[in-house]
Amino acid sequence: MELKQAIQLIRTPKLDSASAQVWADLGAGTGLFTRALAQLIGENSTIYAVDRKDTDLQQIRATDHITIEKVPADFISDDLGL
Template identity: 50%
Template sequence: MTDTEASDLIRTNYLDTSRKTVWADLGAGSGTFTRALAGLLQPGSTIYAIDTDKKALKTIPNLRHQVKIETYVADFIRDELPLPKIDGFLMANSLHYVSDQIAFLEKMSGYLMEVNDLLIIEYDTDTPNAPWVPYPVSYRSLTNLVERIGYQTIHKLRERDSIYGNATLYSALATRRNIR
C-alpha cells in the first residue's frame, strides 16, 4: 500500500486534531500507517512506532509533518511498552495477531489518557487465514469488542478492496471518554 492510499484510508473528521497528541502505532512495520497518521496530527505531536522488526523500523523517518516519530523494538502483545500516557493507538493489520483481543485491549487501557482513540485497519472477515490473519476481526466483531471494553463511539471510516482477495480492508475509529 502506498503512503497516499494509507492516508486516504484513515482520513477522518472524527479525530480531534486541535491539539498536540501522543499516539502509539502497534505493529508499525516500515511505517506506512505511521506516516499516514502523522499527516493527520497537530505539529508537535508524537507517535511511538513499535514493532519486532528492527530493520523495518529503521526506515521510518523520525520527523514527519513536524510530528515526532520514535521507534521501539518490542513485541506489542507480550512486552511492557516504553510509553507515557497516550491519547490513542493505531493498529494497522495487527489486531488480528492477538488471540485474546479483549484482554489485550484492557491491558492497553493502562497506557491511555481518560479520553482516547483506537484507530484500526483490518480485514472485514471473521474467517481465519493462518498464518497471516490468525484471529480476524470484522467490523461487526470490532464494534462488539470495543463496546465491551467501554468505547462509546465507533465509526467505520473507509473500505477498499484487499489485494489478497477474500475480504475488504476497512478502517475504523473508536473513541472512549473515561469519566472518573
C-alpha cells in the first residue's frame, strides 16, 4: 500500500487538522499509517508509534510539525506507561 492510499483509508472528519491531538499507532511497524495520520492531524500533535520491533520503528522518519514518539514495546503484554 502507498502512503496516498493509507491517507484515503483513514481520512475522516473526526481528524480535525486544525487542533493538536494525541494518537497511538499500535503495531506501527515501519510507520505507513503513522505517516498517514501525521498528514491529517494538526500541528504540534503527538503520535506514539508502538511496535515490538525496534528495527521497524527506526525506519519511521520525523516530521517538522508532528512529534512522533517511537515506543519499542509489545502493546499487549508490556506496561507502556503512556
